[in-house]
Amino acid sequence: AQTVTQSQPEMSVQEAETVTLSCTYDTSESDYYLFWYKQPPSRQMILVIRQEAYKQQNATENRFSVNFQKAAKSFSLKISDSQLGDAAMYFCAYRRKTEETSGSRLTFGEGTQLTVNP
């Protein structure tokens, strides 16, 4: 079974600074997806960034980027120029790759609560 581990229950960062959130996972699959989701107090899970395991290039989305180390099974999220609106719970998630018409569950880590200080 796949597992996802986030070892940092809480992190804090100063506004405009950079912060990195850690995530490790365990799987025997060779092709899969990794995600970072953001959950503000509104409860809605918002997709931040997605990485396909067979792509060596790290995904980026504006101020958000990942450091994907497949051999080490590590998938960290870097937030640059942190803003007050980035404050939220961040979840790392894994999903195995399936046929286009099929789907599979997301396996989530325990989450990291990010505080952004003004």
Place this chain on the structure above:
Amino acid sequence: GAGVSQSPSNKVTEKGKDVELRCDPISGHTALYWYRQSLGQGLEFLIYFQGNSAPDKSGLPSDRFSAERTGGSVSTLTIQRTQQEDSAVYLCASSFMGDQPQHFGDGTRLSIL
């Protein structure tokens, strides 16, 4: 609608009562998922529907939990004889076909007294 819609937003009920939670996925999305988020925890998979295929019920914690999806669209999660440990936020997600990113609703916060 534009996003995944869940109702009610909050539900408080007495132990032993049955509850129904509703999810209306994004129009055109064929895959629908239910997850449970207990206080301070990550999300736990419950059940998955894909088109007309038999649902994947492997995450349902007990036979008190069931779900159906009518007409390939709206889904209802039913919890019978609720227990205090059922208190959690229940999140629904949908995706266009199976292998696309999942979009989540705002969840239903269920509190069992």
